[in-house]
Amino acid sequence: MRSTLQFFLYLLVCLVLAALLAPALLATGWIDLEPQRAMGRLAQIFMLLGIWPLLRWLSLADRGSLGYAVSGRVWLRSVGLGWLQGVAILLALVLILFALDIRIPDPNPWPGIAGKAAQALIGGLLIGLLEETFFRGALYSAIRRRDGMRSAIVWSSLLYALVHFLKPGALPAGMAFDGSGALWMFAHVFGDVFQWNNLDSMAALFCVGVFLALVRERTGQIGWCIGLHAGWVFVIQMTRRVTDGNDASNFAFLVGEYDGTIGWLAALWIGLLAFGYWALARRPS
Numbered sequence: 001m002r003s004t005l006q007f008f009l010y011l012l013v014c015l016v017l018a019a020l021l022a023p024a025l026l027a028t029g030w031i032d033l034e035p036q037r038a039m040g041r042l043a044q045i046f047m048l049l050g051i052w053p054l055l056r057w058l059s060l061a062d063r064g065s066l067g068y069a070v071s072g073r074v075w076l077r078s079v080g081l082g083w084l085q086g087v088a089i090l091l092a093l094v095l096i097l098f099a100l101d102i103r104i105p106d107p108n109p110w111p112g113i114a115g116k117a118a119q120a121l122i123g124g125l126l127i128g129l130l131e132e133t134f135f136r137g138a139l140y141s142a143i144r145r146r147d148g149m150r151s152a153i154v155w156s157s158l159l160y161a162l163v164h165f166l167k168p169g170a171l172p173a174g175m176a177f178d179g180s181g182a183l184w185m186f187a188h189v190f191g192d193v194f195q196w197n198n199l200d201s202m203a204a205l206f207c208v209g210v211f212l213a214l215v216r217e218r219t220g221q222i223g224w225c226i227g228l229h230a231g232w233v234f235v236i237q238m239t240r241r242v243t244d245g246n247d248a249s250n251f252a253f254l255v256g257e258y259d260g261t262i263g264w265l266a267a268l269w270i271g272l273l274a275f276g277y278w279a280l281a282r283r284p285s
Contacts, residue, residue: 002146003058003139003142003143003145003146003147003155004139004143004155004156004158004159006058006142007138007139007142007159008159010047010050010054011047011163011166013046014043014044014046014047014050015039015043015166015186015189016186017042017043017046018039018040018042018043018046019039019168019182019183019185019186020182021042022035022038022039022042022177022182023035023177023178023179023181023182025038025042026038026177034170035168035170035171035177035181035182035185036167036168036169036170036171036185039168039182039185039186040167040168051134051138055138058138058142060138060141060142064141065137065138065141065142066133066137066138066141066222067132067133067136067137067140067141067216067220067221067222067223067225068137068221068222069220069221070220070221070223074221074223075221075223076223077223078219078221078223078224078226078227079223079224079226079227079230080227081224081227082223082224082225082226082227082228082230082231083124083227083228083230083231083234084227084231085227085228085231086227086228086229086230086231086232086234086235087231087232087234087235088231089228089231089232089269089270089273090231090232090235090236090261091235092269093261093265093266093269094235094239094261096265096269097239097254097255097261097265098243100249100250100251100254101246101248101249101251102245102246102249102251102252102254102255103239103243103244103245103246103255103260103261104243104244104246105242105243105244106241106242106243106244109241109242109243113242116237116238116241116242117238119237120233120234120237120238120241121230121234123233123237124229124230124231124232124233124234124237125226125230127229127230127233128225128226128227128228128229128230128233129226129230131160131229132212132222132225132226132229133222135156135159135160135209135212136156136212136213136215136216136222136225137216137222139156139159140152140153140156140213140216143155143156144217149217152213152217153210153213153214153217154210156209156213157206157207157208157209157210157212157213158206158209160205160206160208160209161202161203161205161206161208161209162193162202164201164202164205164258165192165193165198165202165258166189166190166192166193167189167192168185168186168188168189169185169188169189169191169192171184171185172184197256197257198256198257198258200253200255200256200262200263200264200267201256201257201258201259201262201263203264203267204256204262204263204264204266204267204270205258205262206267207266207267207270207271207274208232208262208266208270210271210274211228211270211271211273211274211277212225212228212229214274214277214278214281215228215277218277218278218281235261236259236261236262239260239261240259240260240261245260
């Protein structure tokens with residue numbers, strides 16, 4: 001629990017710094033972004049700048065703690081195979097969404113499809129690399145070292161799910177993005193965490209975190225985690241770009257509002273996979 005709080009406080013400090021500096025940054029006219037996006041991007045920059053000092057302070061600044069204690073060849077192979085498995089896992093989910101008419105094909109998805117696929121591939125790999133290094137690398141190692149495997153799986157997965165909803169929202173109409181506006185935006189960063197309509201997506205992300213933590217525990221490195229994560233992001237982004245959500249479906253409640261793909265059905269699917277993976281991994285060879 002202590003390690004989880006340390007990482008949460010680190011993220012919170014980065015958000016506070018972003019809230020303090022974002023109004024002045026936008027006032028310079030150097031960038032042209034919506035206030036919530038400017039604040040979010042600035043928080044991400046602070047997170048990247050401060051992560052290495054944080055890791056050194058927590059004695060996690062080594063390859064083993066971050067999940068990279070394998071050769072480059074093994075790591076790349078793990079990422080590649082993990083990506084293929086991630087695509088297969090999420091593609092199975094998307095096919096079920098099609099069968100239930102929860103998502104329907106876009107009438108004309110082909111223009112620019114190659115560029116969209118390239119963006120989804122690169123974006124997925126970057127997201128997988130950054131998030132897995134943080135959550136299944138540093139955070140998982142910190143908690144496991146202090147509190148054991150079960151605590152590491154639960155707490156790293158819970159923080160992983162929560163962080164996806166800690167995002168600045170848009171300012172109310174007519175409110176200026178000054179000091180008070182930034183304070184309002186920061187106070188409402190936590191609003192989505194307590195919204196019942198996000199519970200299904202949060203449950204799905206928690207199950208994702210558990211599955212990836214089990215893979216980290218079993219393999220001893222995060223190459224597979226990065227690949228799986230990147231494959232899932234690839235399928236989700238491509239699904240959003242070539243299909244549309246169908247609110248008229250009788251089963252529309254099975255997906256949440258977070259990205260139109262994950263929800264109760266994804267939580268069940270990934271949860272079953274996590275249980276099956278761990279059950280098989282524990283069997284003697």
